[in-house]
Amino acid sequence: MAVITDVVCPFCGCLCDDLEITVEGNEIKGAKNACAISRSKFMSHGENRIRTPTVKGKEVSLEKAVEAAAKALASAKRPIVYGLSSTECDAIARCVELAEITGGVVDNTASVCHGPTILALQQVGESKTSLGEVKNRADLVIFWGSNPPAAHIRHFVRYSVTPRGLYVPEGRKGRYVVHVDVRETPTSRVADQFIKVDHGGDFELLLALRAAVRGAKITEDISGVPAEEINALAKRMKEAKMGIVFFGLGLTQSDGRHMNIDVAVGLVAELNHHTKFVLTPMRGHYNVAGANTVTTWQTGYPYAVDFARGYPRYNPGEYTAVDMLAKGEPDAAIIVASDPAATFPANSAKHLARIPTITLDQKVTPTTMLSDVVIPVATAGIEVEGTAYRMDGFSLRLSKVVEPHGGVKSDREVLDMIIERVKALKEDA
Amino acid sequence: MEDLKIKGGYVYDPLNGVDGDAMDVLISGGKVVEKVGRDAKVIDAKGKLVMAGGVDLHSHIAGSKINIGRLMRPEDHRKDVVPRTRVTRAGVGYSCPSTFVAGYRYAQMGYTAVMEAAMPPLGARHVHEELNDTPIIDKSAFTLFGNNHFTLKYVKEGDLEKLKAFISWLLRATRGYAVKIVNPGGVENWKWGKNVGGLDDLVYNYEVSPRQIVTMLAQANEELGLPHTIHLHCNNLGVPGNYETTIDTMEAVKGIRPADGRKATVHVVHCQFNSLDGDNWMNVKSGASKVAKYVNANEHVTLDLGQAIFTDTTTMTGDGPWQFRLWNITGNKWVNSDVEMEAGAGVVPYTFKKDNPANAIQWGIGLELALLIEDPWRVYMTTDHPNGGPFTFYPTVISWLMSRQARTDLMREMNKSVLRRTTLPNIYREYTFGEIATVTRAATAKALGLKDKGHLGIGADGDVSVYHLDPTAWRPSMYRDLEKSLARAAYTVKGGEIVVKDGVVTATPLGSTFWVDSKIPEKLEAEVMKEIEADFDKYYTVGFRNYPVEDAYLPTGVRMETKGRWAR
Numbered sequence: 002m003a004v005i006t007d008v009v010c011p012f013c014g015c016l017c018d019d020l021e022i023t024v025e026g027n028e029i030k031g032a033k034n035a036c037a038i039s040r041s042k043f044m045s046h047g048e049n050r051i052r053t054p055t056v057k058g059k060e061v062s063l064e065k066a067v068e069a070a071a072k073a074l075a076s077a078k079r080p081i082v083y084g085l086s087s088t089e090c091d092a093i094a095r096c097v098e099l100a101e102i103t104g105g106v107v108d109n110t111a112s113v114c115h116g117p118t119i120l121a122l123q124q125v126g127e128s129k130t131s132l133g134e135v136k137n138r139a140d141l142v143i144f145w146g147s148n149p150p151a152a153h154i155r156h157f158v159r160y161s162v163t164p165r166g167l168y169v170p171e172g173r174k175g176r177y178v179v180h181v182d183v184r185e186t187p188t189s190r191v192a193d194q195f196i197k198v199d200h201g202g203d204f205e206l207l208l209a210l211r212a213a214v215r216g217a218k219i220t221e222d223i224s225g226v227p228a229e230e231i232n233a234l235a236k237r238m239k240e241a242k243m244g245i246v247f248f249g250l251g252l253t254q255s256d257g258r259h260m261n262i263d264v265a266v267g268l269v270a271e272l273n274h275h276t277k278f279v280l281t282p283m284r285g286h287y288n289v290a291g292a293n294t295v296t297t298w299q300t301g302y303p304y305a306v307d308f309a310r311g312y313p314r315y316n317p318g319e320y321t322a323v324d325m326l327a328k329g330e331p332d333a334a335i336i337v338a339s340d341p342a343a344t345f346p347a348n349s350a351k352h353l354a355r356i357p358t359i360t361l362d363q364k365v366t367p368t369t370m371l372s373d374v375v376i377p378v379a380t381a382g383i384e385v386e387g388t389a390y391r392m393d394g395f396s397l398r399l400s401k402v403v404e405p406h407g408g409v410k411s412d413r414e415v416l417d418m419i420i421e422r423v424k425a426l427k428e429d430a
Numbered sequence: 431m432e433d434l435k436i437k438g439g440y441v442y443d444p445l446n447g448v449d450g451d452a453m454d455v456l457i458s459g460g461k462v463v464e465k466v467g468r469d470a471k472v473i474d475a476k477g478k479l480v481m482a483g484g485v486d487l488h489s490h491i492a493g494s495k496i497n498i499g500r501l502m503r504p505e506d507h508r509k510d511v512v513p514r515t516r517v518t519r520a521g522v523g524y525s526c527p528s529t530f531v532a533g534y535r536y537a538q539m540g541y542t543a544v545m546e547a548a549m550p551p552l553g554a555r556h557v558h559e560e561l562n563d564t565p566i567i568d569k570s571a572f573t574l575f576g577n578n579h580f581t582l583k584y585v586k587e588g589d590l591e592k593l594k595a596f597i598s599w600l601l602r603a604t605r606g607y608a609v610k611i612v613n614p615g616g617v618e619n620w621k622w623g624k625n626v627g628g629l630d631d632l633v634y635n636y637e638v639s640p641r642q643i644v645t646m647l648a649q650a651n652e653e654l655g656l657p658h659t660i661h662l663h664c665n666n667l668g669v670p671g672n673y674e675t676t677i678d679t680m681e682a683v684k685g686i687r688p689a690d691g692r693k694a695t696v697h698v699v700h701c702q703f704n705s706l707d708g709d710n711w712m713n714v715k716s717g718a719s720k721v722a723k724y725v726n727a728n729e730h731v732t733l734d735l736g737q738a739i740f741t742d743t744t745t746m747t748g749d750g751p752w753q754f755r756l757w758n759i760t761g762n763k764w765v766n767s768d769v770e771m772e773a774g775a776g777v778v779p780y781t782f783k784k785d786n787p788a789n790a791i792q793w794g795i796g797l798e799l800a801l802l803i804e805d806p807w808r809v810y811m812t813t814d815h816p817n818g819g820p821f822t823f824y825p826t827v828i829s830w831l832m833s834r835q836a837r838t839d840l841m842r843e844m845n846k847s848v849l850r851r852t853t854l855p856n857i858y859r860e861y862t863f864g865e866i867a868t869v870t871r872a873a874t875a876k877a878l879g880l881k882d883k884g885h886l887g888i889g890a891d892g893d894v895s896v897y898h899l900d901p902t903a904w905r906p907s908m909y910r911d912l913e914k915s916l917a918r919a920a921y922t923v924k925g926g927e928i929v930v931k932d933g934v935v936t937a938t939p940l941g942s943t944f945w946v947d948s949k950i951p952e953k954l955e956a957e958v959m960k961e962i963e964a965d966f967d968k969y970y971t972v973g974f975r976n977y978p979v980e981d982a983y984l985p986t987g988v989r990m991e992t993k994g995r996w997a998r
Contacts, residue, residue, distance in 0.1 A: 007975045018976045090559065101520050123502055126763035126777075131552060133770025133971040138621060160971060167579075167771075167969050168635070242622065270764065273754060277623040279768065297500050298492075298529045298560050301507040301522035311513035312520045313528075315504050386982070388559060394494060394767070396555045397972060398980050 002030065008400045010039045011087070011382025014284035014392030015153050015160070022402045029383075029403060036154035043383060043402075049364050050406050051377035063376065067415065070335065070374045071422030073357035075430070077333035079309070080105035083322040084339025085296075086286035088412045089387020089399055093288070093295040095416035096337055101308045102423055106331070109292035110285075110339055111304045112321040117253040118282045119293065119303050120317060121262035128269050130245070130279040131393045132159075137166035138277070141241035143179040145265070146203065146251020147283045150187035153392075156283075161247065162191060168242070177241075179234065181206070182251055196234070199225040201256035204264055210235050211268040214275070239275040246280040253282070284392035287382070291390035326352040335359040335419075337412055338381075342367035361412055378412050379405035387413075431926055433458040433466035436894055439475025440901050442867040443482065445876065445885035449864045450901055455480060457892035460925040464888055473921055473928075477900045481867045483542025483893030483924065484824075485874040485884050488661070488699050488734050489815040491532045492546045492560035492571065494553045495746040498765050498777045499526040499816070503744060506779070518935050525743040525816040533565035534935045535822055540895025540919040542941070543875070543883055546571040547661065547699065547814075548612060548748045550773040551578070552972070554604035558983040561943055566922075566929050568883075568893075568941040572661050573606030574748055576614035576643055579771040579969070580962060582636040585646045591998050594650045595958040598948035598994075601656075603978035605945040605987065608658040608878075609651050612748035613665055614643040617774045625751035626665055629678050640665050641682050648683040648695050654948050654994035655689040657879025659697050659732070667752050670708040673717025676701065677724045680731045693729045697877060700736020700814035702796040711759075711788050715851035718795045722802035725809070732877050733803075734810040737796035737827050738789060739819025742781045746817065750774035771969055782819065784840075787847035794852030800831055801859045806868040807876070825916035828870070831861040833906035863901045880944070892926035895919050942988045951996050 008020040022043060023031035032043040054066035061069075074080050082100045085093045086109050093109075100107035111119065121127070135142065142161050149156040157163055162178055169175040180192035181203075189195040198206050202224025209223040213235030219228045238244055246269060252261045265280060272278035284290050293303035300306050302315035318324055322341065325331055326349035333356055342350045343366060353371055360372040369375045379385045382399035384406065390396045405411070410418075436455040441448050455475075456466045490496045500507070500522075507522035512531050514520035521528030527535060536544055549557045549571040561569045575581050575597065584593040597609060615633040616626040622634055629641040648660045664679050666672040676698065686695045698704065707717035725731050745756060750766055753776020757764035760780060768774040782789045796818065803809040811828065815821035829836045834857075841848055841855065849855050861869070875884025882891045899915035918933025929937045950958075966974040981987070 007973045009976065018973050094563070098519075101514055119501065122763075122765065123504055124763065126502060126757075126765045128764070128766040130766075130768040131770045131971070133969065134621065134768050136971060137770060137969055165968075270757075273623060273766075275623070277621060279766070293501070294497060294556070295559075298497050298563060299519070299521070301500050301526070301528050302504060303501055308514075308520060310511075312511035313507075313522060314511075315507075388555065390556075394556075395552050395769075395972070396559070397976055398555070398982070 005400065005402050008402060009382065009389065009397045010035060011287045011389060011399055012039050012042050013153050013287055014290060015156055016287060016389060016391040016397055017155050017159060018397055024402055027403045038154060046380050046383050047406050051362065051365060051369065051375060052407060054377065055375045057373055066374050066376050067418045067422055070359040070419050071426055073333045073359060074103050074335060074419065075423045075426035077103065077105070079331050080333040080335070081322060081325060081331040082107040082335050082337065083341060084337040085109040085292040086289035086339065088288065088338035089381040089385065089389060090291045090295050091387055092337065092381065092412035092416060093292050094299065095413055095420060097296055097299045099335065099416060099420055099423070100306065102420065102427065104308050104311070106307045106320050106325065107296065108320065108322040109289065109296065109304045111289055111293055112317060113323060113344065114250055114285055114289065115253055115282045116304060116317055117259035118262050120259035121266055125263055125266050127266050128273060128279045129281050129393065131395055135245050136160055136164045138168050138243040139245050140169060140175055141177050141237060141244035143181065143244065143246045144188050144192070145181045145246055145248045146255065147247050147249025148186045148188045152285060153283055157191060177237065196226055196230060203252055203255060203261050204257040207261065207264040207268055211264065211271055214239060214268065214271050238272055238278065241276055243277040244272065247283055248280060249283040281393055288389040290392055290394055291388065291396065294390050294394065323349045331356060333357045336368055337361045340366040340368045342371055361415055376415050377409045378415055379409050381412065385411040431460070433470035434473065434923065434926055435466055435470045436473045436475050436480060436896060439478045439480030439896060441480045441886065442863050443886045444864050444868045445872045446887045455886050455894055457923065457926040460892045462886050462888055462890040462892055473896065475896050478920055479863065479897040479899045479901050481895050482871045482884050482886050482890065483895050483922065484540050484870050485878070485880065486541055486544040486812065486821065487810060487874040487878055488547040488812045489544050489821055490547060490746055491544060492529065492564060493549055493557035494767060495548065495775045495777060496526060497560070498767060499744040499746050500528065502763060502765055502777065503779060506744065517938060525820045529560050529563040530565060533567050537566040537922045537924065537930050537935060538918060538933055539824060539916060540897065540922050541567060542893035542922065542924050543568040543880065545569065545607065545878065548610055549573050549604060549606055550769045550775065551600055551604045552769050552772060554606065554979050555983055558605060558943065558979055562940065562983070562985060565938040566924055566941055568944065570607035570944040572608040572610035573601055573604045574612060574773040575609050575647060576611030577617040577773055579965065581643065581647065582618065582633060582638055585638045585642050586636050590646065590650060591954060591996065592958050593646060594654055594994060594996070595950045595954050596962065597650055597654060598950045599958065599962065601946050601948060605979045605984055607944050607946055608656065608661050609647055610661045611644060611647060612663040613667065613752065614640040616665055617748065617750050620750040620774055621768055628665060628675055629682065644679060645682050648686050652686055652689045652695055655992050656946060656948065657990060657992065658877060659694050661697050661699060663699050663747065663749060664704045667703050667749055668756065670706045670710050670714040673705045673707055673721050676704040676721055680724060680728065684728060684730055688730065694732045694877065695730045698731060698733040700812065700817060701733040701799055702736040702738060702792055702818065705795050705799060714788050714791060716791055716795045716798060716853065718798035719802055719853050722799055725803050732808045733799065734812040735796045735800055736812060736814035736818045738782050738792040739813055739823045739826070740782050740784050740793065741819050743816045743819050744777060745780045746775065746777040748773055748775050750776045753778050756780065770971060784844045787845045790845040790848040791851050794848045794854040797830055797837065798852055798854050798857065801857045806865045807873045809869060810874050811869045825913040828866055828916055829909040829913045832866065832912060833909035834858060834860055835906055836909035860906055892923060894923040896921040940986050942986045943984055944988045944990055946992055947989050948992045948994060951998065954998060
């Protein structure tokens with residue numbers, strides 16, 4: 002029995018790096034320090050695995066599956082590469098290259114979660130920080146449209162609410178926690194104050210707060226929040242030693258979308274005239290930040306990148322997977338580490354079933370079920386090393402704790418094989 | 431790889447006293463050699479300018495800051511797209527080029543080594559990932575120290591030996607090459623929304639001054655015998671009147687005994703931004719002549735220009751409070767990024783305009799520094815890419831240095847402030863080709879302690895640039911031809927391999943990444959590691975063992991071992 006320490010969890014954007022994984026033979030027997038979701042990912046990573054590559058449901062060799070994938074992609078006029086956020090950075094880089102050599106589009110799951118956050122950043126910027134600054138300094142923590150107990154289980158303990166920091170030695174007692182949301186959630190129960198905002202009323206409330214911070218006195222209720230509560234929160238924000246807003250999909254995927262973030266960024270920027278204030282998106286998939294980061298350094302753009310003209314172009318809404326599929330544009334797709342058939346609108350998912358779709362995954366999903374080519378791959382962060390970027394943009398090294406189940410190859414290796422074959426097929430043509 | 435004979439060019443190799451002699455450069459096994467085989471490939475360089483590959487000692491090409499710049503500026507990319515070719519990857523250019531394009535474009539100008547000037551330790555892994563995607567050129571990255579918790583702690587305790595041990599450890603952990611300092615103390619105070627106003631202000635909680643931080647880091651740096659001096663972004667950057675702080679800072683490290691083999695104890699970066707006189711942006715004027723006068727009289731200082739270019743660019747520094755100030759001046763979009771326990775950064779797009787009086791003065795200051803400082807071995811050509819402007823403007827900057835007419839022609843189009851509030855119109859000096867080779871290659875390589883770079887002597891790296899330019903026929907009135915030739919090298923040779931021909935990239939090897947391994951006495955190392963680990967467990971959000979950059983991130987790493995002077 003071996004205990005591997007300092008293991009990074011490949012589940013959510015928290016990238017907790019203090020896991021202790023117990024391994025016996027090639028089996029994981031325990032996952033200390035892991036949250037419930039993380040433990041489940043580690044303990045059952047071997048269950049329901051896809052056993053062999055398939056082409057149109059028939060079991061084939063890896064080489065045959067790769068050949069079928071390469072043929073579909075090399076002959077496509079408008080291929081799309083999608084997913085990326087739940088694998089390591091080397092594989093992500095291969096996805097970008099695959100889109101480039103096929104003249105296709107590469108998009109990642111940010112386009113259906115924090116894409117609007119990035120759009121706002123491109124308009125007005127963002128004042129952000131690494132999570133340790135929150136632990137060490139923040140005495141005012143605001144969760145807005147986010148619910149860590151459900152999605153980022155150890156966030157409170159490691160970063161934002163209870164940890165004792167350099168200038169917050171009291172831990173929880175040294176922080177005032179506010180939760181803003183459309184309904185009460187487990188986060189509200191932890192918070193010192195819950196502010197219930199009307200559905201679709203975030204933009205107005207943020208704008209009112211910003212006005213109050215600028216010195217305006219709010220005299221009427223906004224989005225269901227009493228005027229005095231808004232004025233008081235603005236005062237509290239200005240008087241904080243250091244404050245942070247952790248926002249989630251409640252802000253990015255509700256009415257207003259990127260405009261909500263735009264005004265939140267403006268509020269936070271305004272507060273910097275008074276004190277230290279920052280905001281950080283609660284990124285979901287453990288390496289969605291890495292998908293954005295790698296795609297940006299290679300192409301200049303974070304997602305929704307089109308190579309049809311040989312150089313990268315960017316246009317969310319046009320080159321985003323949901324939109325392209327809904328329009329019926331792609332004539333081939335390769336899905337890496339994602340399950341769009343389960344998460345996309347029906348129209349978009351249906352188009353995936355109509356075109357040659359290739360999927361690289363560990364387990365059977367709705368997407369693998371509609372795919373023409375399915376290639377089983379190893380799990381990054383459990384069976385393969387690699388890099389992942391935490392929600393605050395800092396990267397850590399993922400561990401390999403066991404050998405790949407059934408000796409399957411990694412995303413990167415399979416993508417390398419496909420790229421090599423696509424290049425050869427393109428040369429021949 | 432076949433041997434190479436670069437035949438008959440006019441060679442400028444100031445480190446070896448070669449000043450435009452027509453001669454051959456021979457390369458075998460990636461190095462400059464005395465003899466090559468008879469079947470060596472011949473590059474006909476007759477009538478052409480030949481120099482060692484360019485060495486840029488201050489640029490922002492990899493890591494979180496430049497990537498934030500890329501991320502926030504799709505509008506920057508749209509005007510400069512780069513399609514894929516059979517040899518090269520697709521990408522984008524202009525002020526925040528994608529990694530591939532940055533490598534290609536440096537090589538196209540004949541540059542073969544570029545230093546990333548600011549690496550936040552926690553972001554070191556990211557920096558190295560990007561460097562590994564930056565083809566052709568050799569690289570290194572400078573680790574940020576000036577606002578690090580452990581730096582401030584050991585400065586406060588006045589424990590030089592522990593500071594030296596910490597520096598050695600952090601350089602190793604981040605695979606860094608030099609000690610970078612950005613607005614010492616100011617960035618820590620920015621974490622409370624404040625700054626420092628000068629050398630003797632205090633850092634909150636630590637109660638130490640920028641003066642103490644800089645002098646102690648410089649002292650430690652020299653005792654460790656690191657290849658490069660401290661690499662310092664002074665306090666008060668961008669604040670009119672800051673030339674005084676700059677000179678005070680230089681003076682503060684004057685008495686320090688330099689490491690063996692050099693006279694310098696400090697390199698002051700992008701000095702243009704730190705040579706402003708006046709009280710505010712209305713009456714700002716050049717303080718360059720005062721800075722130059724100090725530098726001329728004091729051998730312990732080197733500096734680089736941070737030349738301003740009239741274009742739309744993206745400013746990015748580890749100086750959070752300055753970027754906040756710049757956001758307030760411009761109203762442009764602003765990204766701030768703080769890094770726990772150690773650093774921070776900010777990014778703001780900026781356009782230098784000819785008709786803006788302050789910008790015209792800034793343009794003049796950079797050139798004044800270059801032309802008023804007499805010793806070209808101590809003043810280096812940079813734009814602080816992309817802060818003063820993209821590195822792709824280097825050929826233009828060189829044309830300004832070499833041609834008074836180029837300067838005058840441009841000054842005619844500019845705000846008259848450049849005539850009245852700088853001394854540039856009265857400067858007649860024009861750089862020679864030998865001096866250009868010095869400020870872009872020989873001197874930068876020397877300042878970095880890269881002994882095999884920046885020259886073409888036997889044993890030097892086989893990094894050579896050949897330009898379509900006959901230096902014997904060139905006159906300063908031909909400055910546009912000069913710009914054109916320098917922008918597209920006839921040949922760039924990297925490690926003996928032709929990587930650029932007639933301005934087109936022909937091969938994309940992955941260059942080396944240099945890092946410094948400074949040995950710490952065993953007992954001291956154990957003691958300091960214990961302290962560092964204890965604070966790590968309490969205050970960082972990544973584990974102590976997950977913090978150092980793993981070897982996997984340095985597939986082409988080159989370790990440079992140094993042995994310092996230790997008192998215990």
